[in-house]
Amino acid sequence: MLEDFQQKRYETWRDEKLANYHPNPASLFVEVNNPLQLSSAEKKVITDNCRSNNLSFIKIKPNVEIRGPIHSINAQLGLVDFDQHLCVEDDGLVVIEDTNAPKKGGYVPYSNKALNWHTDGYYNPMDALVGAFSLYCIQPATKGGENRWIDPEMLYIHFRELNPDIVSALSQPTTLTIPTRREDNQIVREASIGPVFFIDKVSQKPKMRFTQRKRNISWLGSIEITDALCALNDFLTGDSEIHHQYKLAAGEGLVCNNVLHNRSSFIDSNQQRRKLIRGRYRNSVSCN
Ligand SMILES: [Fe+2]
Numbered sequence: 001m002l003e004d005f006q007q008k009r010y011e012t013w014r015d016e017k018l019a020n021y022h023p024n025p026a027s028l029f030v031e032v033n034n035p036l037q038l039s040s041a042e043k044k045v046i047t048d049n050c051r052s053n054n055l056s057f058i059k060i061k062p063n064v065e066i067r068g069p070i071h072s073i074n075a076q077l078g079l080v081d082f083d084q085h086l087c088v089e090d091d092g093l094v095v096i097e098d099t100n101a102p103k104k105g106g107y108v109p110y111s112n113k114a115l116n117w118h119t120d121g122y123y124n125p126m127d128a129l130v131g132a133f134s135l136y137c138i139q140p141a142t143k144g145g146e147n148r149w150i151d152p153e154m155l156y157i158h159f160r161e162l163n164p165d166i167v168s169a170l171s172q173p174t175t176l177t178i179p180t181r182r183e184d185n186q187i188v189r190e191a192s193i194g195p196v197f198f199i200d201k202v203s204q205k206p207k208m209r210f211t212q213r214k215r216n217i218s219w220l221g222s223i224e225i226t227d228a229l230c231a232l233n234d235f236l237t238g239d240s241e242i243h244h245q246y247k248l249a250a251g252e253g254l255v256c257n258n259v260l261h262n263r264s265s266f267i268d269s270n271q272q273r274r275k276l277i278r279g280r281y282r283n284s285v286s287c288n
Pocket of ligand 1: 119120261
């Protein structure tokens with residue numbers, strides 16, 4: 001399944017990617033002066049970071065009314081087509097916190113539990129995947145709540161160089177199925193069937209759709225996929241130069257083209273409760 005990204009074209013893209021990739025994420029921070037009006041220099045660095053690393057950090061002066069500024073930054077980056085998930089509010093944003101609130105209670109993202117490696121919206125249909133997401137930290141947890149991430153393009157290169165059979169197995173069109181979800185005999189989400197690695201039609205670059213969840217998930221039964229999955233999970237569990245880790249501080253955020261990520265568990269105190277704002281979009285940060 002490598003014919004979608006033939007060797008010669010892959011090698012040209014790979015060499016350019018590796019030449020531009022920033023190995024140190026500390027260089028990906030951009031201080032935003034006025035979120036309602038990004039300067040051309042700020043916008044250029046954010047989009048350059050998203051082109052080289054699929055992720056940029058931002059720093060904004062704390063503001064009592066932060067949703068408007070976050071919405072504005074994302075819109076200026078071309079992120080307007082927000083994902084219509086269960087908890088999303090009218091501005092396309094959602095508060096991520098440990099809560100028992102209706103709709104959120106019982107879901108791991110809205111608890112203080114760890115989140116395993118995944119891309120956002122892996123359960124969406126292939127024609128409605130999440131292209132980008134943003135996070136903004138209003139308050140970090142007292143302890144824990146760090147995110148780790150890997151640029152999926154770098155992961156694609158890693159495995160294609162290591163063993164192209166792994167990429168090929170995980171690029172089968174029916175590799176990963178998230179079954180139809182029903183509540184009270186009503187379908188609330190159609191089944192999602194697709195590959196783990198695929199070449200995005202618009203950008204012609206590798207993207208990922210992945211989760212480490214074990215329940216309500218079905219992997220295509222083949223030795224090649226079992227072996228490839230084992231290699232992928234082993235790699236994710238370990239450490240490498242393309243694994244990165246950061247705990248957002250208050251006033252810091254990130255915008256990314258749906259990098260592979262996880263979250264450690266965290267502890268809140270009465271004085272300090274972890275509170276982040278997340279946006280999810282079908283389009284990606286426009287890099288043109
Ligand atoms: Fe996520």
